[in-house]
Amino acid sequence: MQNAWGWKTARMTTVQLAPPPPAPPPPPPQPETGSRKKKLYQAIAEGRAPVEGDHEEPRLLLTKRESSFRKDLQWVLFNKFVPSLIQDGPQCGLVALWMAAQLLQPSADLSMENIVKTAMNQGYTAQGEIFSAHHMALLAEEVIGCWAERLTGGMGGANFCHILKHLADGQPILIPYDEDFNHEPCRRSGHRAHWAVASGVLLGLTHGSLNSEDFCADPALPWLLLPRHGCSGPTAGVQDAFIFAKQGKSLRYQLWSLELLTQSNAQLKEMDPQRAADGSVYIVPQGGVGQGLAGQVVLLHANRPTD
Template sequence: MGPTCGLTALSMIFEGSPSAATLLEMAIDKGYSNKGEMFSAIQLNELLSIGLADNRHLVEFREVTNTLVGGNLDDPDIKMQLRLGSIFLVPYDPDRNHTPCLDKGHKAHWALIVGYLIDQFDDYYVFARHGKTKNLALWSLRDLALSNANLVEFCQPAGHPEQVFILPDGGIGGRNGLRCKFIMIEHFKAKEEVVL
């Protein structure tokens, strides 16, 4: 199995059902992925739409919407959506400790943003989950936005030197890729909510 971070983040929304392995089969069937890579936010959003349709029991009777957003993650409108309870699937570049960094997309990774915090200076931080750890991370929204905007080129992963990955037209920095794109999910509430 190859890198499945986007599919793993997507599976987290549905509490593991469907699993990342099931989503991988779906992505391969649709021609979106060879080994789990998801370099198109458009295609991951399409898989999310299918998952929402199949998992109405998780969202009860609310009108859950998923929207592909293009632009700056650190925008006032996005901050308002965080305050209204929206969650986000966000591609970014991870550093060695998985925090957002600026590596031109060479290690593109997906995270699920599940909450926020505002400090005394009105700076926003987001709570993130991703497939490389079971721990909840706290990152600067500004750093995550810069990392998301920095996804401009694909780099063959060292752990998969011979693997052929499916890239969207224009690459990961193009209009069908990952740069300055993320998925907003409104009105979704998990079965068990934690309020800090």
Template sequence: MAGSVLALPQNIPLERIVAVALERGYTAQGEMFSAANMARLAQEVFGCQVELLSGGLDEPNRCRVLQHLISGCPLLVPYDEDYNHEPCKKRGHKAHWAVSAGLLLGVPGPTLSPDYEEDSELKGLFYPAPDKPPCLPEDPPEAIYLLSKQGKSWHYQLWDYEQLCESNLQLTELAPIRTTDGKVYVVPPGGLHAGLCGQSLLLRP
């Protein structure tokens, strides 16, 4: 999903991504409990730049994440997946990866800078102007939603930014069922708390 957002010159099949992850010892069953390994995998198979963020999606990383998304590049973020694929808090027992490909900002005030153009049909909806470098609006947003997708879902959804922040920051435990199902998983030293908690990836071409 992230590769399609990056608009790579050629499609990288899922089978190739999984094969490299298995060869490098990043996964055993398809799991990925290390953001650092996910970064290495993305760099190798996509040939892209990857920035590993730690400390969560909120400050001091919030502006960097929003600017990254507004420029059209994807964010990879681990979180706990609820029954409807949206973020929840299960202490990491439902940990999955999602890709965010855009954002919707609720900005106060009737007008924006010339860097933004109003939609021709939906008044009050603005897009970054195509001929100018995209930038964040001057007024701080009152609401932030990320256009996000998890691998098992059919459609992108709008996720509340704070809910995703909170979900990403509480990934601390491997699901008990995984410790008793008889399968082998690749878990980094320090478990999910060290491998996923508060971490995310910014991908660029």
């Protein structure tokens, strides 16, 4: 185009430049790997502490579930406190053994590292797993110096009274079972096989089965009886029973029906197929999980009985 003086001028145009693209977002945080990755139960346990004492936490549990117990029975509580320990990886059996050891030998300096090392050296475990009650009994005797009595044939029948008396006498039992999402016993054919340590029992007895001089009423729960020092557990009149137990995914005591725990313990048949195919090495006894765990428990005695 020409201006007033006849000179040619260029047409001015405005070019709209596109804004620069936004900076890429920061990369997502990489998940922790190996032993640094925390499971939900480990995160929940952080910053918490177990309730200590033989009767303190069992009393709290019973207060919450008071309506669950038959009113026509006398209820007696036997329990010995065991400290809690959260497992790191598939170490539920070894953690249960460590907790039981604190009850039998509270002054002993027994570390988890020592238990794991001994179990691996003896060929009982590869990852921390224990799929054999026989191996558990041998390991307990080696690291604790106790007498480990392995019961077979289930937790009922002739073993029922033996188990109750052992707990009433203040000695622990290591019990394999299938663990539900809330840690309670379930029946998954062994796919959720887990170990717990039982340290107490709640017994419902017919009235008149007890020698009243051997027991006193609990100061907070008048319907609950506690044994006086030196009192042994009842041998007759038991109509119902619950187990107090701890396991490696919670700091808290669990209160389980002995009947449901017995059923869970009896049906441990096989390892979880997904776990069996995950590429890891596990020590499984000849005959599989069913041969190693089903219907078996390990009673730990401070001393071997004399003939």
